[in-house]
Amino acid sequence: MSSKYPAGRLPEPPSPIADDGDETHFCGTCAFSSACIAAGYDKPELAELQCLVEHVGPFRAGEHIFRTGDPFRAIFAVRGGTVKTRMVDKEGREQVLGFYLPGEVIGLNAIYPEHFPCDAVALDTAFFCRFSFPAMSALAARVPAVQQHLFRMLSKELGTASLLAGDHSADERVAAFLMDLASRYAARGFSATRFHLSMSRGDIANYLRLAAETVSRVLSRFRNQKLIQIEGRELHLLDPAGLRKIGQALLPD
Amino acid sequence: MSSKYPAGRLPEPPSPIADDGDETHFCGTCAFSSACIAAGYDKPELAELQCLVEHVGPFRAGEHIFRTGDPFRAIFAVRGGTVKTRMVDKEGREQVLGFYLPGEVIGLNAIYPEHFPCDAVALDTAFFCRFSFPAMSALAARVPAVQQHLFRMLSKELGTASLLAGDHSADERVAAFLMDLASRYAARGFSATRFHLSMSRGDIANYLRLAAETVSRVLSRFRNQKLIQIEGRELHLLDPAGLRKIGQALLPD
DNA sequence: GCGGCACCTTGATTCGGATCAATTCCCGCC
DNA sequence: GGCGGGAATTGATCCGAATCAAGGTGCCGC
Missing domain, CATH: 1.10.10.10 (Winged helix-like DNA-binding domain superfamily/Winged helix DNA-binding domain)
Structure with a gap:
């Protein structure tokens, strides 16, 4: 995407919370790392992986990565910065669903509805790897490790809700x-x-x-x-x- | 429905909440229907689908379909009856995570941890289609519709948590x-x-x-x-x- | 430097739902 | 038929967190 200078006028993005030096190291800590590695190592799929990943950003604090209702085309791995996801009901009340740190993935809950069910808002200067989902699932069908990785990420996020569960003080x-x-x-x-x-x-x-x-x-x-x-x-x-x-x-x- | 003999010793399972007649119709209402149909129609995978599905039950009220910590090998579609999933913390307090009706699927949150993170308990006489997960994901790699269906089911369940979200009266x-x-x-x-x-x-x-x-x-x-x-x-x-x-x-x- | 503003902290009061308690109801069981 | 126990209802009281209110602090633009 997009918006090299989205709503602001800073000429160059500052280095926010992440971006710990070289790319290789970052990818090693990313939620996709094993999928990327499985797909990339000496395989013809490498080229395909390259073309389904796109670096986007920076987004500055308050800017939307996606909005409720946007058609779902891709998921995003946070490369740097922090994101909140939230729903806003029709009375305008906000409900924060989660916070996402470097290496984590947003947008998985949009696969089923095919539109994003929530907003994603940058909390500080943030940038992302954007994974085209159609390309990703096509790749998953050919590379078992990628498929398994997607299943695992989805399943993992199912377990996350427990922080909110229960009537706790x-x-x-x-x-x-x-x-x-x-x-x-x-x-x-x-x-x-x-x-x-x-x-x-x-x-x-x-x-x-x-x-x-x-x-x-x-x-x-x-x-x-x-x-x-x-x-x-x-x-x-x-x-x-x-x-x-x-x-x-x-x-x- | 239901539980004509809920905690009794009946020799043959009664027809509980679902099982509205013939199997074909039931499968039409099941969460897996489109996957089964995509896999089944005139394809060699039909045989494989048959062998990865197994009918289990009946379980009677209070019996466990799986327990926290059990190794994850399969997911279950509810064919009849009702199930609750719950976690029990070390102080013994129960936390109900959800209720599952005929046609719905339990066990998806166990893919990532590879062990069930919660118990599943029958609330009345219940029975299931058991889908071996390794077989299922192998099939998914060959039949795109099955893969897509799994992604969608997982993503759909991610959206479910919203019933609990928010501070509501x-x-x-x-x-x-x-x-x-x-x-x-x-x-x-x-x-x-x-x-x-x-x-x-x-x-x-x-x-x-x-x-x-x-x-x-x-x-x-x-x-x-x-x-x-x-x-x-x-x-x-x-x-x-x-x-x-x-x-x-x-x-x- | 100054004003404006969003965010944060701290105190006083209120309120919704938890807890405690007492029946009642329903069902299986003897 | 009567008994016993879990589930549900209803009432009385209490408590934790929300709300209301009043500063304080830091930041940005002017």
Whole structure:
């Protein structure tokens, strides 16, 4: 796509949260890595994979990667930056569905309806690998590893809803949210104890089905208890084990 | 329906909620129908489809179709009866993830972890088509329609979580729950205004993240408002439009 | 530097639903 | 037919988080 300079006027994109140097390393941490590798290694499909992947972006904070109702043609792997997905009901109330970090994939929930059922909005400067879905599924039919990878990604995302499930206290939810982010950063090779919250308190609250004030209070309490250090959106987890304990009912294992 | 002999010792399975006569018609209403038809029609794959499908059951109320941690080998289409899926945390608290009606498919969330992440429990006498997943994905690689169908089923289930999303009132949740059941029954050819709730109030409450007492109160209120007629678990929707209006924030469209 | 604005924090009050408690109902069982 | 137990209903009370309200802070454009 698109929009080298989407709504702004900065001449060159800054290097946001990801983009840890060389491309090869990034691809190693991407959700598609095994599919790409399986398809790419010394095979004629390599050429095809190349042509079904397209680098898009940058998108700047607040810009849409896709909008509710857009026809579904591709899925997107986050290469750098952070994205939220959200639905807006007809009364205009926003519902945040999820946050996506570098290496994660958005758009899978659009396969069935064939139109995007939600918006995807960049929270900071973000860019993507765009995978044409028709091309991708054609490739999947020929390369079992690609097919399996798609199945696994879809299935994995099914398991994600559990962070919201259950009637849990605000403390449990926030602790679980922080630990979930930590483990996802860790899985992509970032620090699991120090990171930047790209989303506002309001977005966190909305995602966790709490009020923004409640999130703020819980974070203050966690700080007083020396569980975290937080200044604005810069977060340092001082006692991950303690947080894990608080959020354990919502966390895997 | 149902459970003429729910927890008894009947020698032969009764005809529960589904099984509306002949098999062909049932398959027409099943979530797999298009995949089966695509695979089956005059093709050599027919034989293979036959061998990857296996009819299992009956399971009686309370019996497990699979348990958390079981190795994942197959997915199951409900042929008759009703199923709930649930997770039980280490403190022993149950979390109901969903209810599955005839024609719907369970087990998709086990592909990625390769073990079932939840239990599936029959709520009344239930039976299934069991699809070996390795065989299914091998078939999918050869028959594009089957692959596409799997993608679509997985993606569709991703959209389902929205019933629980958002901070909605008990009235909204219960109304949306009833309308969701109604539309799913309608999609499979059953009545959309009269049906049996196979699950207890406690299960409904757990699924909707409410207390059982709250569900009971809301249903009583809906009855007083002439929105529904309910006696035990027999439900008659008197004013679907009214219910849809109450639950609209959670419902599609 | 200054004003405007969005975001965040903290306190006071309110409210929806959870919890506790008491019957009642329904069914299988003796 | 009577008994026992789980499920459902209904009422009384309590509590956690929402809401309302009032600053504080940082950032951007002018």
